[in-house]
Amino acid sequence: MTIRFRQEILAIEPYSPGKPIEEVKQEYGLTDVIKLASNENPLGPGPLAVSALQKAAGDAHLYPDGSCSRLREALGKKLAVSPSQLIVGNGSDELLKLAAEVFLGPSDSVVMADPTFSEYQFAARLMGASVRRVPLKDFRHDLPAMAKAVDESTRMVFVCNPNNPTGTIVTHGELKAFLESVPAGVVVVLDEAYVEYVQDDGFPRALDLIGDYPNLLITRTFSKLHGLAGLRVGYGIAQPELISLLQRVREPFNVNALGQAAAVAALRDFEHAAQSVQVNESGKSFLYDLFTSLDLSYVRTNTNFVLVDVRRDSKEVFQRLLIKGVIIRSTHSFGLPTYLRVTVGTDGQNRRLAVALREVLA
Template sequence: MKIRKTLQSVTPYVAGKSKAGAVKLSSNENPLGPSPRALAAINREMNHLHRYPDGRSSVLIEALAEHFDLKKECFIAGNGSDEIFALIAGTYLEEGQEVVTADSTFSEYNFSGLLFGGHVKKVPLIEGKFDPQGLLNAVTDKTSLVFIANPNNPTGTFLDCSEIRSFMEKLPKSVILVLDEAYAEFSTHKDFCSGRDMVMEYPNLIVTRTFSKIYGLAGLRLGFAMGHPDIIQEIFRSKQAFNVNLLAQKAGAEALKDDEFIERTLKLCREGREYLYKALEEEGFFYYPSEANFICIRINKDSKEVFDSFLDQGMAIRPLSSFGMNDWIRYTIGTVEHNREFIRLLKTLKD
C-alpha cells in the first residue's frame, strides 16, 4: 500500500512526555478547570447521548451570534480549532498552492497546508512577533492562505489593530487571511483588537477561536470560525454531517455566558503575569511580554534537558525546540502555588 504523496512529508503528531502526578503547565490549559456552567450543561445532556447531535450546532451558533453581535450565518463550529483549519484548507487550498505563515508559530497551520498538498512558506518572526511585511513579500499568485496567530503561540506577542488592518488592505483579495485568536480573551493591551470587528469589511478574512483555553474545555474539542457569510457558507461544503458532539455544543453555549468564571480566570492570569514578570526580571531571565495565558522565556540552556529536569521534579513545561527555539521554554500561567514552584525550579538553572 502507498500513501498519498502529499502525506509523505507529514510527521504524525506525538504528544509530549508526561509523568504520573506531575503538574501539567505545558499546554496552556485553564488551571481552574472547566466552566461550571459548561459542566452543568453536560450533566443535563448525559441522558441524550443516544441521539445524534445537531449537524449545524444551532444552539451554539445562536449563542456565538449573540456574544459577538454578528449574524448566525457568520459562524461555523468545529471539532476544535484544528478541524476548523483543516476545513478552511480543504475548502480553498488546491494541491500545489501556497500557505504562508511564520516559522515559530502553531504547528497546525503547517499540518493543514501539507495535508491538502500545499507548499508551506515560513517567514521568520521579528523579536518574537509576526512580520506583516515579510508575510506580504512571501505572497505570490500561487498563495491561497495566510495564517497569523494573534496573540502568537508560543511567544505571546501580537499585531495591533493598525497592523492587521494595514495587512488586509495590502493582501490580494484572492488570498484568505486566517487570523487565529485562540488567546485573544487574555489580552489586556489597549492596542489589541479582534478581527471580529473587520470580518464584514474584508470578505477574505476568517477569524478562529477556541473553547480550549479561557473556557477550560480542551477535552471536549470545540472551536469555531467567524467571517463574512459568503465565505463561511462555502466552508460548510467541507464539513462532515455531525462534526461537533452534543456535549460540546451545549457546554460551549453555556460557557460563553459564564461571566464569573471568565473573570476569575482573567484575574488569575493577570496576577500571575505580574508576579512572573517581576520574578523573571529579578532572576535575569529574558521573556516576551505576553498577551496570552503563557510566557515564553529564554533559559540559555537546552530546552529539552530543562524539560526533563523539571518533569523529574514534578512539573511539565513546554520545550520550544520544535518551534526552532532551542533555548526557550513556554510556561502556562498557573495558580499562585504553581507559579512559585516554577520560579523555584528556574532558580536551580543558575546553580
C-alpha cells in the same frame, strides 16, 4: 503488494503531544505532577459548563445537533454577528483543516510566520501545498514581509494573534494595512485562540473588519479561557459566503453534544471568565518577577503562557523539571532551542514551578 498512498503526507511528522500527567507519575514514581505545557485553563471548566455537561450526559445516545444551532445563536448574540457568519468545529484545529481542504491543492502555497502554531503547516501539507515561512521580527509577526511573500500561487495566509509561542500581537492598524495589501483572492486566517486574555489596547477589533474583507476568516476556541479543551469546541467567523464553503466540507456531526451544551453554558459564565483572566494576570506578574530574579529574559505576553530564554539547551531543563513533577514545553520544535514556553498556572502551581526552576538552574 505495497500499499499506495498520497506521497504528500510524507512531509508531515505525526504530532508529538506533551506528556500526560499520569504517564509522568508512573514513569518517575511521583504522586503530584503539574502540567503547564498546553496552555489550558488551570481553573478547569466553570460551574455552569460542568452542570450543563451533567445534564447533557443522559442524552448521549442521541446524535448531536449537526448545525450547532443553539451555540451559533448564542455566539451570534454575544459577538453581534449573524449565525450564518459562524461555523463550529471540533476544536479550532478542525476549522484550520477544513479551510485548507477548501482552499488548497498541491500547486498552491501558504504564508505563515516562523515560529508560529504548528497546525497551519500541518493543514497545508495535508493538502500538498507548499509552506513559506516568514521570520518574526522582535518576536512579532512581520506583516509587511509576509505580504511580500504572497505571490500568484498563494491561497492562504495564517496570522496567529496573539502568536503561539511568543504571546505577541499585531495591532489593529498593522492588520488593516496587511489586509489592504493582500490580494482579495487570498484567504487570511486570523487565529484568535487567546483573544480573551489580551490586555493590549492596540489589539485588533477584528470583528469590525469582517464586513470589509470577504477573505478574512477569524478562528476562536473554547479550549483556553473557557477551560473546555477536552471537549473540542472552536468556531470560525467570516462573511456567510466563506462560511458556506467551509460548511460543505464539514462532517455532519463534527461537534459532540456534550461540547455544544458546555460551550453554550460557558458563554453565560461571566464569573468564571473574569476569575480566569484575573488568575492569569496575577500569574503573569509572578512569572515575570521570577524570570527577572533568575536573570532570564522573557517576552511580555498577551496570552496565558510566557516564552522565556533559559540560555541553555531547554530540552535538558524540560527533562529536569519533569523529574520534579513539573511538565512544561521546550520550544525546540519551534526552532527556539534555548527557550521554554510556560503556561500560567494557579498561584500554587506557579510557586511550585518557581521552586523547581530555581533548583534546576542552580
